[in-house]
Amino acid sequence: MLQTAQRTAKSKTKKATPPHDRFLEAFRWMLLARTLEEKLVSLYRGGLITGGVYIGKGQEAVSVACGLLLQKGDIFAPLIRDQAGRSAFGEPLIDVTRTYLGSRLGPMRGRDGNIHRGHPRNNELAMISHLGAMVSVTVGALIAKRFKGEKNFVGLACIGEGGMQTGAFHEGMNIAAVEQAPLVVVATNNHYAYSTPNDREFACDDLVDRAIGYGFEGYSLDGTDLSACLDVIGGAVKRARAGRPPQLVVASVLRLSGHGEHDDASYVPEEVKRQPFARDCLKMAEQTIIDLNLADAETLAAWRKDAAAQVDEAIAAAQQEAAPEGNKEDWCALSTRDLVDHVDE
Amino acid sequence: MSITYLEAIREAQAKLLRDDERVFIYGQDVGGTFGGAFKATKGLAKEFPGRVLNTPISEDAIVGAAIGAAMQGMRPIVEMQFADFSSIALNQILNNAGTHYWRTNVPVPITVRLPSGGTKGSGPFHSQSMELIYAHYPGLIVMTPATVEDAYTMLIEAVAIDDPVIYCEHKYLYYHLKADKLPEKGLPTGRARIAREGRDLTIVSYSAMMQESLAAAEELTREGFEVEVVDLRTVKPLDTDTLLASVARTGRLLCIGESFPWGGATAEVIARVTSQGFHLLDAAPQRLNAKDTPIPYHPNLWNAHRPNAQKIATKARALLRE
Numbered sequence: 001m002l003q004t005a006q007r008t009a010k011s012k013t014k015k016a017t018p019p020h021d022r023f024l025e026a027f028r029w030m031l032l033a034r035t036l037e038e039k040l041v042s043l044y045r046g047g048l049i050t051g052g053v054y055i056g057k058g059q060e061a062v063s064v065a066c067g068l069l070l071q072k073g074d075i076f077a078p079l080i081r082d083q084a085g086r087s088a089f090g091e092p093l094i095d096v097t098r099t100y101l102g103s104r105l106g107p108m109r110g111r112d113g114n115i116h117r118g119h120p121r122n123n124e125l126a127m128i129s130h131l132g133a134m135v136s137v138t139v140g141a142l143i144a145k146r147f148k149g150e151k152n153f154v155g156l157a158c159i160g161e162g163g164m165q166t167g168a169f170h171e172g173m174n175i176a177a178v179e180q181a182p183l184v185v186v187a188t189n190n191h192y193a194y195s196t197p198n199d200r201e202f203a204c205d206d207l208v209d210r211a212i213g214y215g216f217e218g219y220s221l222d223g224t225d226l227s228a229c230l231d232v233i234g235g236a237v238k239r240a241r242a243g244r245p246p247q248l249v250v251a252s253v254l255r256l257s258g259h260g261e262h263d264d265a266s267y268v269p270e271e272v273k274r275q276p277f278a279r280d281c282l283k284m285a286e287q288t289i290i291d292l293n294l295a296d297a298e299t300l301a302a303w304r305k306d307a308a309a310q311v312d313e314a315i316a317a318a319q320q321e322a323a324p325e326g327n328k329e330d331w332c333a334l335s336t337r338d339l340v341d342h343v344d345e
Numbered sequence: 346m347s348i349t350y351l352e353a354i355r356e357a358q359a360k361l362l363r364d365d366e367r368v369f370i371y372g373q374d375v376g377g378t379f380g381g382a383f384k385a386t387k388g389l390a391k392e393f394p395g396r397v398l399n400t401p402i403s404e405d406a407i408v409g410a411a412i413g414a415a416m417q418g419m420r421p422i423v424e425m426q427f428a429d430f431s432s433i434a435l436n437q438i439l440n441n442a443g444t445h446y447w448r449t450n451v452p453v454p455i456t457v458r459l460p461s462g463g464t465k466g467s468g469p470f471h472s473q474s475m476e477l478i479y480a481h482y483p484g485l486i487v488m489t490p491a492t493v494e495d496a497y498t499m500l501i502e503a504v505a506i507d508d509p510v511i512y513c514e515h516k517y518l519y520y521h522l523k524a525d526k527l528p529e530k531g532l533p534t535g536r537a538r539i540a541r542e543g544r545d546l547t548i549v550s551y552s553a554m555m556q557e558s559l560a561a562a563e564e565l566t567r568e569g570f571e572v573e574v575v576d577l578r579t580v581k582p583l584d585t586d587t588l589l590a591s592v593a594r595t596g597r598l599l600c601i602g603e604s605f606p607w608g609g610a611t612a613e614v615i616a617r618v619t620s621q622g623f624h625l626l627d628a629a630p631q632r633l634n635a636k637d638t639p640i641p642y643h644p645n646l647w648n649a650h651r652p653n654a655q656k657i658a659t660k661a662r663a664l665l666r667e
């Protein structure tokens with residue numbers, strides 16, 4: 001079934017927008033994610049993290065809406081910039097610090113690092129690096145739920161505008177629509193794929209126009225505006241749950257960091273940083289709180305302190321834990337132990 | 346009654362759908378009244394409504410969806426229309442299915458059926474044997490049944506296994522091989538089979554080349570040689586013990602594969618037997634594979650490209666003389 005792609009008017013003034021009923025809750029998850037990631041960056045700079053650090057600075061509003069508005073039983077397929085969404089979906093902070101700091105008690109036990117983590121048993125899928133691959137996996141999880149007679153579930157898969165250009169992404173979108181899967185795909189156009197700007201990524205006017213071609217319903221979103229994120233992504237989740245065709249939301253932001261912390265992003269011109277999409281969603285949300293007097297300065301300070309305490313605790317705990325060791329590792333890539341192929345080394 | 350290799354595959358799937366509600370079949374043209382490019386799912390969509398599903402031509406997404414469904418407790422069987430097109434799904438198979446248990450402790454029980462190998466006139470893109478690629482990567486089991494009986498029991502076993510299984514079914518054997526009846530049970534997965542006993546030479550093979558090897562062995566009896574033929578059944582895991590035991594009896598080893606010559610199951614067998622059983626060998630082990638070019642279309646060229654009973658016998662004679 002094909003639906004006409006629709007677009008919401010891009011919101012212009014934030015202050016007039018009444019905050020969503022979960023605005024403050026969402027703000028606190030954003031604050032926690034930002035605090036955590038700032039700390040991870042300083043650990044990385046101090047040489048305490050092996051491998052890369054990839055943060056979601058500037059994308060917390062989009063991400064938090066994804067994780068927060070899902071329910072128990074829903075499937076979430078986060079990507080690299082989704083700390084806020086992962087936390088709001090239920091990922092404990094200790095999972096993050098254990099993975100980054102290489103504790104053998106973490107969900108990936110030292111076998112995979114940084115953002116390549118998940119809890120498939122809790123419906124938080126563990127992304128592989130290959131962009132676009134998780135869309136069809138999410139569709140498959142939804143097909144399974146349908147087979148099992150479950151009701152009222154949705155899946156939400158995140159993607160960047162760069163990942164939207166892979167074959168796997170196109171295949172995944174198409175099969176989602178063919179299966180009429182209750183899927184929401186939230187695409188965040190942060191205007192760069194690593195160092196490559198939009199004009200070398202795609203040539204269509206607006207990525208949301210692709211929705212109709214896939215058999216999705218499409219919505220645009222100012223990703224710097226937390227209320228809009230909660231409204232638009234919340235609406236998409238609701239429609240998917242109600243049996244509407246799959247939903248594509250395309251959010252516009254600027255990546256307010258390097259691709260990873262190894263990258264100074266010196267290729268981003270100053271004038272891009274002055275664009276409306278370059279505003280910091282966390283600062284914007286805080287301004288809304290102040291302007292509408294949703295919380296006083298004391299409360300905000302207490303929230304900040306609480307976030308810092310949680311982060312410090314998770315880091316301290318993970319730092320005390322043992323690292324995995326090669327000679328104690330169970331080098332077995334199959335769950336069926338008697339089918340492991342033994343090559344004498 | 347007589348049943349073909351292809352019918353055995355269909356029967357195994359019918360049984361799986363009947364006995365296990367977690368099973369569904371996903372692939373191009375498998376559903377409706379059509380039942381697959383080779384009819385391996387003929388009639389199943391009608392018998393099991395909603396569980397034999399046609400898909401778009403999207404190999405990556407087909408396998409991706411199977412992976413997601415398997416994580417949620419289903420037992421999907423994916424039919425690739427031809428093994429060759431599984432190249433489009435390599436990423437999902439190798440990087441997603443193959444790594445998932447190791448990374449997350451959650452296994453991904455998918456079965457991917459690959460209609461493999463050459464048939465007359467099929468050309469470069471409908472003839473490939475891809476077991477090497479799948480066996481090379483961790484986290485996958487690779488089955489290569491060479492008999493009607495194994496085609497049946499191994500497919501049932503593949504779906505029961507909690508890990509991803511690449512099931513390479515040979516298109517040449519589809520109609521050429523027949524059995525009287527289907528067995529209840531086969532050898533355990535991972536065990537090679539002595540297809541024919543002998544004491545002069547061990548030929549190790551799998552899939553269609555196992556049948557060619559048996560024919561070569563038959564030809565060599567007329568010359569007074571007793572050739573042992575080992576059917577690997579699974580190329581991963583590889584049953585090194587059975588291989589070493591056979592070479593201990595014969596002292597000579599010839600490995601036959603239909604895939605391209607660089608690397609592969611034949612090279613792996615020789616590497617293992619040589620490193621673990623060098624003292625058992627009376628002559629340098631040999632192997633025979635297809636040529637290192639794309640697989641040709643014309644039957645004359647195709648016959649020259651792949652091993653067959655005659656070429657195997659010639660190679661065996663030379664090795665027996667050493």
Ligand SMILES: Cc1ncc(C[n+]2csc(CCOP(=O)(O)OP(=O)(O)O)c2C)c(N)n1
Pocket residue numbers: 080081129130131159160161162163164166190192193194255259
């Ligand atoms: C298929 C694939 N090719 C290349 C990469 C390497 N890579 C990792 S992230 C990235 C940029 C992704 O851009 P985008 O999808 O816009 O996400 P963003 O980083 O902007 O959030 C690239 C090229 C990859 N992970 N997957």
Ligand SMILES: [Mg+2]
Pocket residue numbers: 160161162188189190191192193194
């Ligand atoms: Mg981007």
